[in-house]
Amino acid sequence: MKITVCIGSSCHLKGARQVVEQLQWLINKNSLKDKVELGGAFCMGKCQQGVCVTVDGEIHSVSPESVTSFFESEIEPKA
Amino acid sequence: MNDLCADIGFKSVNHVGEQLCGDHVDIVPSGDDSSVIVLADGLGSGVKASILSTLTSKIISTMMAAGLSIEECVSTIAETLPICSVRGIAYSTFTIMNLRDNATAELIQYDNPLAILLRDGKNYEYQTTEMTIGGKKILKSVIPLKEDDIFVMMSDGCPHAGIGQAYNFGWKREHIIEFMETFASVGYTAKNLASLLVDECYSLYGGEPKDDATSCVVRLRKREPMSILFGPPSNPDDCNRMMSLFFSKSGKHIVCGGTTSSIAAKYLGKTVKPTLFFDDSGLPPIAEIEGVDLVTEGVITINKVIEYARDYLSENNSYARWSMNRDGASLISRMLFEEATDINFYVGRAVNPAHQNPDLPINFNIKMNLARELSESLVKMGKRVKVSYF
Numbered sequence: 001m002k003i004t005v006c007i008g009s010s011c012h013l014k015g016a017r018q019v020v021e022q023l024q025w026l027i028n029k030n031s032l033k034d035k036v037e038l039g040g041a042f043c044m045g046k047c048q049q050g051v052c053v054t055v056d057g058e059i060h061s062v063s064p065e066s067v068t069s070f071f072e073s074e075i076e077p078k079a
Numbered sequence: 080m081n082d083l084c085a086d087i088g089f090k091s092v093n094h095v096g097e098q099l100c101g102d103h104v105d106i107v108p109s110g111d112d113s114s115v116i117v118l119a120d121g122l123g124s125g126v127k128a129s130i131l132s133t134l135t136s137k138i139i140s141t142m143m144a145a146g147l148s149i150e151e152c153v154s155t156i157a158e159t160l161p162i163c164s165v166r167g168i169a170y171s172t173f174t175i176m177n178l179r180d181n182a183t184a185e186l187i188q189y190d191n192p193l194a195i196l197l198r199d200g201k202n203y204e205y206q207t208t209e210m211t212i213g214g215k216k217i218l219k220s221v222i223p224l225k226e227d228d229i230f231v232m233m234s235d236g237c238p239h240a241g242i243g244q245a246y247n248f249g250w251k252r253e254h255i256i257e258f259m260e261t262f263a264s265v266g267y268t269a270k271n272l273a274s275l276l277v278d279e280c281y282s283l284y285g286g287e288p289k290d291d292a293t294s295c296v297v298r299l300r301k302r303e304p305m306s307i308l309f310g311p312p313s314n315p316d317d318c319n320r321m322m323s324l325f326f327s328k329s330g331k332h333i334v335c336g337g338t339t340s341s342i343a344a345k346y347l348g349k350t351v352k353p354t355l356f357f358d359d360s361g362l363p364p365i366a367e368i369e370g371v372d373l374v375t376e377g378v379i380t381i382n383k384v385i386e387y388a389r390d391y392l393s394e395n396n397s398y399a400r401w402s403m404n405r406d407g408a409s410l411i412s413r414m415l416f417e418e419a420t421d422i423n424f425y426v427g428r429a430v431n432p433a434h435q436n437p438d439l440p441i442n443f444n445i446k447m448n449l450a451r452e453l454s455e456s457l458v459k460m461g462k463r464v465k466v467s468y469f
Contacts, residue, residue, distance in 0.1 A: 007353055008337035009378050012363040020355055040353035040364060042337030042376070047431075 001036045001079050004054045008043035011050035018064035019051045026071045035079045082302050083181040083226060084420050087116060087461060088270025089295035090277045090395060092236075094124035095287040101128025102234045102293035105136035109144040112181045116140070118295045120191060120234040122170040128291070131160055135171040143177055149187055149219075153212045174232045176297060184230065184297075186220040192238050195231040195256055196222065200263040202256045228299045229272065231259055236292030237276065241283035250283055268417050269296040270460075271402070274395045304330035305419035307411075309377060309450055310427030311338050312469035321469045322346035325425050326370075331418070333411060334368065336377030339427060344368045360406035373414065375407030381449050383408035384415070388456035391416060415457060422457055424466045426450040 003023065007016045020040070027036050044052045049061040055074050062070045089104045101124040108114040117140045121131030135156055142152045160171065172190035179185070186194055188207075196203045207218040233255070242249040255276065262275055273294040280292045306328040312321045322343060326332065334343045344351045351374065353366040362383055363376035387408065390397045401409040402417075415422065430443045450466070457464045 005355075007355070007363045007376070009363065009376055012376065012379060016363070017357050020357070024355075038355065040355045040366070042340055042351060042353055042366060043431075045338075 001075070002039065002054075002056055003036060003075065004039045004041045006042070006044045006050060006052040007040045008047070010043070010047035011052055014050040015064040016051045019053065019062055019067055022064065022067040023053075023071065026068070026075075030076060032075070032079050036075065081180075081182055083224065083299050084112070084302050085114065085178055085181055085461075086269040086298040086300055086420075087114070087295070088268060088273050089118070089293060090270070090273045091291060091293040092277055092281045092284075092288050094236075094289065094291050095284075097125045097291070099126055099129040100293070101125065101132055101291040102236070103129070103132035103136045104293060104295045105140040107140040107144040109146075112178075114178050115143040116176040116178070116232075116295060116297060117143075117173055118191065118232045118234065118293060119171050119173040120236075120291070120293070124291055131171040134160060135173055139173060139175055143175065149175070149217070150212050153189075153215060153217070157213050157215075172235070174295075176230060176232065178224075178297070181299065182224055184222045184224055186218075186222065186230075188218045188220075189215055192233050192235055192252060193218070194233075195252070195259065197229040197231070197256075197259060197263045198225060199227065200260060202260065224299050226299060226301055227264075229259070229263055229269075230297040231255070231272070231276065232295045232297075233276070234291060234293045236288060236290035237280050237294060239290055240280035240288070240292060241285075242289070244283070244285050246283070250280070266417060267402075269298045270391060270395060271398050271417075272296040272298070274398060300420070302420045303418050304328065304421045304423070305333070305414060306330060306423040306425065307333040307335065307415070308339055308343065308425045308427075309335045309381065310446060311336070311342055311429040313428040313430070314469075315429075317469050318342050319346065321425060321427065324467070325423075328423050330421075331372040331414060332370075333373045333375070333414060334371050335375050335381055335411070336427075338429075338431065339377065340366060340368060340371075340374045343371060343374075347371070356405075358404065358406050360404060360408065362406045362408055365407045365410065373407075373410055375411060378446055378449065380407040380411065381453060384411050385449060385452050385456065387412045388416070388453065388460075392456060392459055415462075416460060419462060421463045422454075422465070424450070424454050424457075424464055425469065426466060427469050 117136040119132040119135040121128030174191045175187040177185040239249045273296040276294040366374040401412040
């Protein structure tokens with residue numbers, strides 16, 4: 001499974017760093033490191049919905065507050 | 080004509096409690112590859128010293144740059160300087176460096192500590208001839224220049240640092256030579272070398288300088304072209320034209336901006352590989368494109384670079400940070416401030432619709448202001464900057 005987090009200007013201001021760090025932590029904690037590949041990407045062109053995160057190409061809007069629920073619903077069951 | 084250029088930088092610290100510096104450095108370019116640099120140290124400190132040294136350096140640099148002889152300059156100063164009511168003399172010591180075509184340096188020194196020349200990273204004793212003009216003993220040297228020559232001119236506040244505190248008799252010239260030799264081959268800019276010396280003097284004085292201390296460094300270096308790309312073109316049809324102009328330039332290439340980097344990657348037939356490495360700078364991570372020397376995010380990173388540039392041009396307190404760190408802004412600062420001498424700046428004027436949001440501090444006008452301020456700062460650093468808008 002491939003997850004990319006937008007680290008462009010706008011998403012950066014909306015907390016991309018926290019999203020990346022929380023995802024890294026959650027992936028480690030759930031021992032999903034072999035199954036999930038976490039990467040970065042510059043602007044995805046959907047700045048209004050930032051922080052933009054894609055899961056196997058499908059775009060989602062995530063905020064630092066919603067990372068955990070996003071991880072539980074979109075990543076954990078599918079990995 | 081050679082392909083050398085002079086990197087000139089200076090820094091002063093004031094006598095404790097004084098708002099004005101009694102030392103003054105003036106740089107007057109005379110033609111493309113020639114300039115006159117004068118470091119003057121006025122008698123005493125504070126306002127009076129500041130007036131004496133400013134007058135001296137202004138008069139000498141202007142007259143020398145206009146091609147007048149040293150005799151005329153010295154006699155003009157002797158007749159112009161106001162006489163100190165306390166001491167009954169008009170006095171300002173000076174060091175003049177007359178750079179000609181970046182090929183020879185004429186040094187004229189009067190009572191300042193002898194300028195240091197570091198050649199191939201080591202102290203080089205150059206010849207001086209003594210002459211007397213208007214009763215003043217003046218030392219003159221003509222030195223053919225070599226690549227990587229570093230001249231360190233200073234006021235006596237530097238060797239006097241630490242008298243009676245850190246050292247019994249201050250910091251001697253040979254100690255300063257030893258200190259500067261350590262940094263000679265690192266590649267620090269003239270400004271940073273001058274700052275290193277003056278900051279060291281400041282700490283030897285225990286933070287309370289008993290005299291104004293100034294250092295002016297002139298570093299001869301090879302010209303280094305560099306190109307930086309910031310923003311996509313306003314007309315998408317210009318992408319290829321902009322990219323082919325950008326990538327055809329020699330030297331290193333820097334690409335700033337998310338959309339911009341994907342256009343550059345597409346042009347090169349490569350992919351953008353962003354890293355997820357965050358540090359304590361608060362800046363977005365950098366990325367990699369094969370064939371590009373540095374890829375960073377745009378507005379936030381450039382904003383930080385400008386912050387560093389402003390500081391570099393004034394107090395120069397944050398060089399320790401940008402000369403070490405690995406974040407995008409520090410990397411750009413090192414490449415532009417330290418390495419580059421000739422910069423081609425390609426600015427794209429596309430409006431990113433996603434950024435035109437009142438909640439985001441990154442709209443179009445801000446981007447254009449950043450581009451303008453960055454190029455202005457680079458010009459102030461003595462770089463040749465060519466800006467092209469698309």
